[in-house]
Amino acid sequence: MQDDQEDRGVHPAQAGGPPIYVQIYEQMRTAIEQGEFRIGERMPSEREIQRRFHVSRMTAQSAYRKLEDMGYVLRHATQGTFVAARPQWPSAVRKEARFTPSKSWRQLGGHFLEDLMESGAHAYRFDFEVGRPDMDLFPNASMQLLLEDLLTRKPSEVLMYSATAGLPALREAIARRLLPQRGMDRLGVEHVLVTTGAMQAIDLIAKLFLEPEDLVVVERPTFPGAIQRFRAQGARFAEVPVDDDGLDVERLEHILRDLHPRLVYLQPCAQNPTGATLSADRRQALLALARDYNVPIVEDDAGGFFAGGAGARSLQSEDQDGLVLHVGTFSKLIAPGLRVGYIVAPANIVRLLTSVKQMTDLHTGPIPQLLLEGWLMASDVGEHVAFARRVYAERLRAALAELEGGPLQPVLRPRSGMYIFCRIQSGLPAITLQQRSAEHGVVFAPGDEFSPGGELGDHLRLCVSGLSVASIRVGLQRLRQLLREITPEA
Numbered sequence: 136m137q138d139d140q141e142d143r144g145v146h147p148a149q150a151g152g153p154p155i156y157v158q159i160y161e162q163m164r165t166a167i168e169q170g171e172f173r174i175g176e177r178m179p180s181e182r183e184i185q186r187r188f189h190v191s192r193m194t195a196q197s198a199y200r201k202l203e204d205m206g207y208v209l210r211h212a213t214q215g216t217f218v219a220a221r222p223q224w225p226s227a228v229r230k231e232a233r234f235t236p237s238k239s240w241r242q243l244g245g246h247f248l249e250d251l252m253e254s255g256a257h258a259y260r261f262d263f264e265v266g267r268p269d270m271d272l273f274p275n276a277s278m279q280l281l282l283e284d285l286l287t288r289k290p291s292e293v294l295m296y297s298a299t300a301g302l303p304a305l306r307e308a309i310a311r312r313l314l315p316q317r318g319m320d321r322l323g324v325e326h327v328l329v330t331t332g333a334m335q336a337i338d339l340i341a342k343l344f345l346e347p348e349d350l351v352v353v354e355r356p357t358f359p360g361a362i363q364r365f366r367a368q369g370a371r372f373a374e375v376p377v378d379d380d381g382l383d384v385e386r387l388e389h390i391l392r393d394l395h396p397r398l399v400y401l402q403p404c405a406q407n408p409t410g411a412t413l414s415a416d417r418r419q420a421l422l423a424l425a426r427d428y429n430v431p432i433v434e435d436d437a438g439g440f441f442a443g444g445a446g447a448r449s450l451q452s453e454d455q456d457g458l459v460l461h462v463g464t465f466s467k468l469i470a471p472g473l474r475v476g477y478i479v480a481p482a483n484i485v486r487l488l489t490s491v492k493q494m495t496d497l498h499t500g501p502i503p504q505l506l507l508e509g510w511l512m513a514s515d516v517g518e519h520v521a522f523a524r525r526v527y528a529e530r531l532r533a534a535l536a537e538l539e540g541g542p543l544q545p546v547l548r549p550r551s552g553m554y555i556f557c558r559i560q561s562g563l564p565a566i567t568l569q570q571r572s573a574e575h576g577v578v579f580a581p582g583d584e585f586s587p588g589g590e591l592g593d594h595l596r597l598c599v600s601g602l603s604v605a606s607i608r609v610g611l612q613r614l615r616q617l618l619r620e621i622t623p624e625a
Contacts, residue, residue: 148581155190157195163198163242166206167218178216186573192566200521250365258296261610263597266407266467266553269292269351270521270601273470274510275372281509285502293505297498299475300489301329305504308511309477314394316520317439318452319461325482328489331499333437333464333476334360340460340478341368342400349397352390354382356585358407358435358555361400372587376404380414380548386418391428398431401612403450405438408556408585408596410531410549414444418450424460432459441524443551457481467553468520468601526600533604534597537611542618546594553600556582558593561622565595568614571621577613 150393153161166172179187184195199216202208209219263624283295300306306324314322330336337360345351347369351360356375365372373394375386382401390396413421425432434450451461461479478488492498528551535555543557559565563580572578582594599607 144252144326155188155606156194156201156337159184159188159190159194159198160201163202164205164207169185169555171216172423174218176218177214178218180215185570188298189570189574206409218469249398261606261613262578262601263599263610264578264580265601266598267471267554268467268469268523269526271399272519272526274514274519277510277514278470278506281506281513282400282502284509285548287506289505291321293502294323295501296460297501297504300485301327301427301499302501302504302508305329305508305511308508312511312516314462316481316516317436317461317463322479324481328478328480328485328492329499329504330476330478330492331496332466332542333435333462334364335492335495336462336464336478337361337400337435338354338364338367339488339495340462341370342491342495343484343487344398344431346397350394352387352396352399352401353587354406355399356408356591357400358402358437358584361582362584362587365398365400367589371409374588376614377409377411377547379412380420381406381417384417384424388424391424391430398433399425400433400435402435404436404442404447404550404568405549405554407438407552408554408580409547409584410438410552410554410556411547412549412551418453422450422454422456422458426456430458434461435469436461436463436552438552439463440520441527441552443524443528451479457484468523469507469510473507475503475507476539478486505617514520524551527551530599530602530604530607531555534599534607534611537608541611541615543595543611543614553598555599556585556599557595557597559595559618561618562593563622564592566592568595568618568621573618575613575617577617578609579614 163172163178172178180198181192181195181199184190184198185192188195199208199210203210206217206219210216229254241262287615303324306327306329309327309329310322312325314320314327327338328336330339341364344470345365349368349370350373351365351370352373352375353365354377356377357374362372363519373390373396375390376383381403387399399414403418421432424430432450432454436449440447449461451459462476463479464476465473466476478485531549531552536543538555538557538610542560544560546556546558549555559568565579565583569579580596580598583589584592585591585594585596597611602610
């Protein structure tokens with residue numbers, strides 16, 4: 136919604152009247168009937184309703200569920216909630232009405248990632264919620280020069296269609312300039328597929344490999360976007376815990392032997408949300424298991440550039456059997472708004488994934504591809520990576536020091552990456568804390584979305600990469616104080 140539209144149909148809920156969700160429903164219904172929201176227009180997200188009315192997520196969901204039952208809105212699992220019509224009758228419409236989303240879409244659940252992106256567009260002073268890099272590390276000046284050059288010297292290339300697998304120049308630059316930073320220095324362009332972000336990369340793999348009811352092994356906790364994409368294919372999940380040395384490979388072996396999963400998805404380096412990095416011994420054991428059970432491994436390397444120590448290399452660089460599908464992204468390394476990722480895989484798999492991609496979006500936009508190709512070929516990638524790694528490691532140390540002995544207990548103590556995953560020691564639901572903390576300019580990611588079963592409601596993820604050390608300290612002090620106010624024993 137535009138800023139001048141945000142408060143249409145919104146007034147504070149009144150205590151002592153009907154249930155709060157009914158009051159919200161009545162206000163939104165009236166706004167629709169009076170034309171304040173047009174048919175087909177996108178409604179505020181559940182997160183926006185929470186913020187405006189100061190209510191829980193459940194209350195916001197109940198209000199929208201009633202609007203849906205009465206035929207005023209249609210809810211889409213990934214795109215949001217839209218005005219369907221303006222009924223003038225006081226009775227519920229049939230569930231099988233026209234435009235009802237498919238069962239598979241309805242099963243996807245909430246709008247966590249959508250809400251996360253919407254939160255990222257707001258200027259919260261202490262934003263620990265969105266997994267963003269530090270904007271001061273963006274190569275803004277060089278990108279501006281590259282863009283000006285493209286628009287003056289290569290307008291036809293910039294504005295024309297691209298190859299589905301990606302521009303050859305960018306694929307070559309990834310193979311020559313980027314992959315060696317992750318230990319992959321013997322691969323050619325035939326092993327690289329350019330995607331529209333890492334989310335699309337995971338989506339393409341899911342579409343190629345998974346049938347409904349297939350089992351996917353994921354870490355516990357894990358990246359919510361991967362859960363969403365595998366669930367969209369009808370997958371079931373088996374969770375394997377993560378500790379200081381990464382995925383528990385012994386537990387994984389039991390699952391491989393007894394349940395025969397179709398894929399194993401993990402983040403071996405600087406994992407999201409815990410920051411864990413797979414140890415050298417476990418890396419070798421994992422690759423041996425993949426070979427013995429012939430199961431593909433999806434390596435999500437979104438945070439891999441910021442990992443240090445023995446686990447700094449990608450898992451794919453040690454794979455001798457062609458079983459690791461490496462997913463990378465420029466979002467954390469350079470700028471998330473470019474929306475460019477990539478898959479590194481055996482050439483025959485890249486060809487199959489390219490066929491899947493051409494049925495999805497035909498090709499990734501040429502402008503961000505050309506910008507990235509220019510940056511890769513003109514910049515010292517290793518120096519950029521090393522500097523960002525040092526900056527983020529310093530911020531992790533500052534955050535961990537501030538959390539020491541407080542009511543937020545880090546699950547692990549990562550030495551690299553962007554994230555810290557914490558448990559609220561009092562057991563308070565993280566969403567309850569966030570409703571209060573947002574009023575004080577502090578936001579974070581509640582933990583229930585980081586597990587397929589949603590059992591981590593008293594956990595939260597802090598992304599510390601986008602804030603200065605001073606802001607990290609003040610923001611975490613505010614969180615500690617709020618927890619003490621809500622739960623005095625904290």
